[in-house]
Structures are given as C-alpha cells and as structure tokens.
Amino acid sequence: MYGVFGKILVIDASRKDFHIIEKDESYCRKYLGGALLCAALYEEFTGGPDKKDKPGESNKIDAFAPENPIVFATGPMAGGSVCGATRVNVLSKAPGNTGIYLSQAGGEFGPNLKRAGVDALVITGKADTPVIIDINNGNVKFADAGRFRGMDRVKVFDQLMAEKGRDYCIASIGPAGENLVRFANIMFEPDHYAGRGGLGAVLGSKNIKAVCVRGDRPVLFKDPETVKEINKKGAEKFSNTFKKAPGSFLGVLRRLGTFGLLELNRKAGNLPTRNFNFGCPDNLQSDDSPSIDQTGDFGGEAKGKTKGIEKYRHEAVEAGFAGRINPCKNCFVACKKKSKENPENSALPEYESVAILGPNIGLENDLDTCLEICELCNRLGLDTISTGNIIAWLMNCFEENIIAKDALDYEIAFGHGKKVIDLIKNIAFRKDRVGCLLADGITAAIECLGPDTKPYSRFVNGAGMPAHMPRVKPGVGFAYLHGPNPNDHMKLEHDWIASHLGSLKKFNLSITSRPGALDSAKIDAVRATQIYYAAMDTLSLCMFIFGPGNIYPFDDITRMVNAATGFDLTFDDLMKIGRRAILLQRRLFLNFGGKDADFLSYMEEEIPKGPSKGAKISKDDFYAARKHYYKISGWDENGEPTAAAVEELGLFTTPSKDDNSLKSPSTS
Numbered sequence: 001m002y003g004v005f006g007k008i009l010v011i012d013a014s015r016k017d018f019h020i021i022e023k024d025e026s027y028c029r030k031y032l033g034g035a036l037l038c039a040a041l042y043e044e045f046t047g048g049p050d051k052k053d054k055p056g057e058s059n060k061i062d063a064f065a066p067e068n069p070i071v072f073a074t075g076p077m078a079g080g081s082v083c084g085a086t087r088v089n090v091l092s093k094a095p096g097n098t099g100i101y102l103s104q105a106g107g108e109f110g111p112n113l114k115r116a117g118v119d120a121l122v123i124t125g126k127a128d129t130p131v132i133i134d135i136n137n138g139n140v141k142f143a144d145a146g147r148f149r150g151m152d153r154v155k156v157f158d159q160l161m162a163e164k165g166r167d168y169c170i171a172s173i174g175p176a177g178e179n180l181v182r183f184a185n186i187m188f189e190p191d192h193y194a195g196r197g198g199l200g201a202v203l204g205s206k207n208i209k210a211v212c213v214r215g216d217r218p219v220l221f222k223d224p225e226t227v228k229e230i231n232k233k234g235a236e237k238f239s240n241t242f243k244k245a246p247g248s249f250l251g252v253l254r255r256l257g258t259f260g261l262l263e264l265n266r267k268a269g270n271l272p273t274r275n276f277n278f279g280c281p282d283n284l285q286s287d288d289s290p291s292i293d294q295t296g297d298f299g300g301e302a303k304g305k306t307k308g309i310e311k312y313r314h315e316a317v318e319a320g321f322a323g324r325i326n327p328c329k330n331c332f333v334a335c336k337k338k339s340k341e342n343p344e345n346s347a348l349p350e351y352e353s354v355a356i357l358g359p360n361i362g363l364e365n366d367l368d369t370c371l372e373i374c375e376l377c378n379r380l381g382l383d384t385i386s387t388g389n390i391i392a393w394l395m396n397c398f399e400e401n402i403i404a405k406d407a408l409d410y411e412i413a414f415g416h417g418k419k420v421i422d423l424i425k426n427i428a429f430r431k432d433r434v435g436c437l438l439a440d441g442i443t444a445a446i447e448c449l450g451p452d453t454k455p456y457s458r459f460v461n462g463a464g465m466p467a468h469m470p471r472v473k474p475g476v477g478f479a480y481l482h483g484p485n486p487n488d489h490m491k492l493e494h495d496w497i498a499s500h501l502g503s504l505k506k507f508n509l510s511i512t513s514r515p516g517a518l519d520s521a522k523i524d525a526v527r528a529t530q531i532y533y534a535a536m537d538t539l540s541l542c543m544f545i546f547g548p549g550n551i552y553p554f555d556d557i558t559r560m561v562n563a564a565t566g567f568d569l570t571f572d573d574l575m576k577i578g579r580r581a582i583l584l585q586r587r588l589f590l591n592f593g594g595k596d597a598d599f600l601s602y603m604e605e606e607i608p609k610g611p612s613k614g615a616k617i618s619k620d621d622f623y624a625a626r627k628h629y630y631k632i633s634g635w636d637e638n639g640e641p642t643a644a645a646v647e648e649l650g651l652f653t654t655p656s657k658d659d660n661s662l663k664s665p666s667t668s
C-alpha cells in the first residue's frame, strides 16, 4: 500500500503492553485516516453502535474509565514532504461533554507516528502510576513519570527532548490534565495543541504524562513526482499572492499568525467582548469604523483608558510581539510565530486565545496581561477557549448579581486580569473552592450556582464557544449548537465566505444567502462545507492550506491524494468520505449521550453597539433551519441518521476488515 501502512498500534496502559492490528486495503480506502479513522477505531474499540446498556439508551462509558479509548490518527500524506499534511486528529469520549469530541493539532507528532510505521494509535486502560510512553519505530516502552508530576509542559518537553534526542516528537499534558480538569488539553511539541474537548484529562485519567514518538520508516507514495509538482505549484501560488497582497487572509497569517485576525474581526464587529455580549470593544474602535457608539460604558479596570488598545493593532503586534516564524514542517504559509520577547519558550498566541482571554474577559486595554494568561494556560495545559468562556461566564454572573458575593466568598469582574491569573492556577491545580468548582466544568458549576446562571453560559455540550460571534455569523452559530462537533469553528466555511456564489458553485450550489441570514440557502452552504472540511480532516490536512479555494483547486487536491495513495478516487468520492466521517461521528456523538443544544436565548437579543449593531438570530429561524439541516443530512426529525443514510455510506455495523463499500474504479 502507498500513503498508509494498514497498521494500528494499540497500547494497553493497564498491562503496559502493546500490539499491532492490521487493516487491509479496502478498509484503508474506506476510512483513509484522520477524523474518519479515529471515529471508526473508537467505534470498534467500544463495541460498535449496538453496545448500549439498554436498547434505545446511550452508551454510558465514563470519559475517565480505563475502557474509554483515546485514538490518534494521521492522514495518507503525513510523513511525506507535503505542506499542510501534518495534522494529527485525536478522538475520545469528552469529559466535559456528553458525546465524543474530535480535536486536531499541527506539528510533527502525526508525521512521526506515521514514520514509526502506523496510521493510528489507540490507547486503552490505565497505568497504576504516572508513565511516559516511548514509541520507537513501532516498539513501545514505558517509563516512570513521577519526576514530572505537576511540572509545566515546556519544562517536561525540554527535559524529554534533552534525554531522547530531537528526532522525537512529544505529546504531553500539563498539571490540568493530571488533575482531571474537564477542559485540559494535549500539547504537541511546545506550540501545538489539541485544545478542545478536554482530551488532556482523558490522558491524565490513564496516568499518561507524555507520549514520545520517533520513526524512520519511509512513507512511500505511488507517484511522488506528481505530489511534488502539485506541492510546488501551491508554494509558487502562495508566494505570488503574498507578494501582491500581504494584507490578504493568507498574507496576514504569514505576517502575524492567526493573532492578526483579531484586528479583522474587531472591524467587523465579530470580536467577542465581555462574554459575547458585544462584538467589538468600543475603546478598540478605529477611526475607519464610524458606526460604533463611542459612548459605550464597559466599566472595570479598563474603563477610560485608551493607550493599551494600540497594542492590539497589526503594526504594533508586528513591531512589538510577533517573533520569528515557527511553522509546521514543510509549510510555506507558516502561520505559527514565536513570541518576540521569549522566542525560546513562548509562541505568539492564536486569535482564539487572545480574543477569548482578552476582550472577552474585559482585557481590551491590557494585552500584556492577556498574553501572560495565554502563556499560563498553555503551560498548565488548559484549553484557552473553554478557560476564557468559564471565567467570562463567572464575571458576567457577578456583574448581573446572579451570584451573591458570599455564595463563594469570592468575586471577580471583567478586566480583573491579575485575579484571572490566580484563578487559572487554582483551576489547574484544583486549589480553593472556586478553582475546584470551575475545574469540574460548566455543567457542575451551573448545578452548584443555580439555573439563573445558565443563560450566561456560552458552552455547548461542555465546550466553550470559539471567538466567532453566532449573531454575526449565524451559519457558524447554528453549527455550534449541533453535534458531532459542538462549538467548533474549524468544521465549516464561515458565513462571509459561504455566502459568495463563487464559493458555493464549487459545491454545486447556485443559491446565495446574506452573510447575516439563517435561511435554507445558508444551511445548504453549512452542510456542503462541513462535508468538505470533514473530508480534509480525514486526510489530516491543514485548512489554511486546503480550505476551499485557499490555494489548491479541488482537482489538484484529488490528484494529490491519488498520487500519494495509488487510489483512483474522484472529488465526489472524497465528499462521500466527508459525509461518512460526519455520519460516523454523529452516530458516536448520539450513542455516547450527545444531544443537539437548545437555542441560546441571548442570541435573540440584538448586539447593542458597534459595527455589528442590531445583529441577532430569530428563534423561529433557528428551529426552521434545524429541520432543514436534519432533512438534507439524511437524519430523521430527532436528528438520528436514517437507515437509508447509514446504508448508503456503508456503515450498517461496526467496521470490519471485509467492509469495502467505497471501491475505487480501478478495484471495483
């Protein structure tokens, strides 16, 4: 086989044992890798769709139970010299959520896993004491991790690299994962994160501090020259575009990383501010956005100051904070940057982190503290999005007097940056009453502090809301409230792009929808682009490179996949793989207790000021959209995939090695 090995490494942490399971070519062609392979293996290792406690009930496996597997999978182009093919997908039952969660990261862990001779890694069981797992070309060893207990991840990474050598890649958890904080993340190398779903706590529950992997097995492509030619064409295209338009989307990514999106979203009124109640901090307002109300009162420590705002602007970030590029290997876009101040140990934070831990918690004027908080979360192993969400929720509840001051013997307000630093440490180490409460996640916190606090939560199924405003991007907001990937902004094309006829034509959709609308045309675009993204996640490709129209035409992507694998897939086959990935994850999501969220009442309130003033979502539109979405997805009125949809995608039962419904023309 080419591009894939057909081998899955299975590690039993309880027995400190491992074995390889083999998959044949038909299985590899059907499940390819990444998102879809993760879902197929998770289903296989949990007994398939029919293993429920009782018929009609969900599988009640606990996220922290030893038998809950965690799956890591790469794509068919990982390990070759392909720009953007480095993503690793991670899937498990999510501890903060009902249902499963899929999270992704860049870096070299995925390619190294592939070069170790396997397409995926499944870890089950629970070690009796903390361990480091060492995977070297498919051989596995376990070492005691007691000396790393409570250590921040940059130190863990530095020590392990010094001991093992730089040809290793490391996935590790911080103190938050060790202490089972329900929104702990997994770090890959020092600057890449599988941030969402609390999957760091799943590794923590298995007593696994780190997984180190190296390999030097060649990953063979069927037609390496064609892969190289298409990759080269992409590099030239990007280089020309960057020279002509350094201010374009990809140009901004190159210059400032995703941090640069903060300015773009601020101008559009899409920058979550003070628990998503506003779309633009008024005192971040630039002269060229006249529609904003300059008299807004945001209170807190930031009130009345204007000087710090300047630090958030492109020029200031470029001059003051953005250090050298630190890209995933072979990437010509290079969106990852180091911090200028501390290039050895810190990265320039991503847009999501700086927005949710900046303006969204009231730090509009205090970028220095915001950066300190982002770095702290990364070192302690916390998902920056969910951490910022739960703190913004608490601040908002205090502001609205929903929580009495003596209820927790604690109080915090928007803009209290120094207090946030203490709170984050207390969450990660489960210290004091508030830290312990928040560490158990939003559901437990609402249960403790009462139902009146619920309307201020922006969580969906335990995952905090990313930094794109549902009321400004209703298509994205709609997707946030639906499984299998609730509150995930990386699973579809966003409204502004998905509303252009040019983009939709590529998906055979000839109707357009206004960016701010939530109508059936918008839902058609949501569904079509979700399928595309699921296909790219299955190939484990970076969406900045492989997003629709970003660099490659669809024909080139299809050609590249076939040149790597030797398959003869059409673009429609890839879309079928995308639909299969969504359906299989949807089935897992529902079987493991996930449920689409009810409409969030705050979304019906108009944004009160700023460039997006007046934006809102109507509840009636939302439920009409849900009905249409279920229908075009092949799901029944309750959102369950219909038997016909399951059959069409060849997913009747637990995948077996005989399952071969997507044969390429050359082999059918």
Ligand code: SF4
Binding pocket: 083, 084, 085, 086, 106, 107, 326, 327, 328, 331, 332, 333, 334, 335, 336, 542, 543, 544, 545
């Ligand atoms: S664009 Fe960024 S995330 Fe994507 S592969 Fe390149 S460096 Fe990695």
